[in-house]
Amino acid sequence: MLDNYLIIHKSILPEYYSKVMEVRHLMESGKCHEISQAVKQVGISRSTYYKYKDFIYEPSDLSKGRKAVISVMLIHEPGILSAMLSVISQTGASVYAITQSPPIHETASVTVTLEISAMTGTMAELMDELSQISGVENPKILAVE
Secondary structure: OHHHOOOOOHHHOOHHHHHHHHHHHHHHHOOOOOHHHHHHHHOOOHHHHHHHOOOOOOHHHHHOOOEEEEEEEEEOOOOHHHHHHHHHHHOOOEEEEEEEOOOEOOEEEEEEEEEOOOOOOOHHHHHHHHHOOOOEEEEEEEEEO
């Protein structure tokens, strides 16, 4: 899971990466109510914001927050979803919603929305634990709020 991430000092990145975070902060704080207003205020285009918004996080965004959305592929066998939910429960997270597709070629796509304020570990640790469950494949963090 963590193989997909790098920690890079923002001084070497193009300025628009930091501006994407500024837009997110303006929207979350309520200082701006529309994306078009926030991007104009920080000086980037809407397309730049939408291109990068789901890929730029502050380090604390990956370890704490109120909600998270994860996706996994589950082998269609009894008990795998239950084992996954047990691991989630052991971390202190609670499940808001589960969306599961019908299994195709004995594999089902599952999206889980979590309440993570009371989580004892990080999202990265949770993803690592989920990847250790036999029958759980390709766990990914889709969003953290």
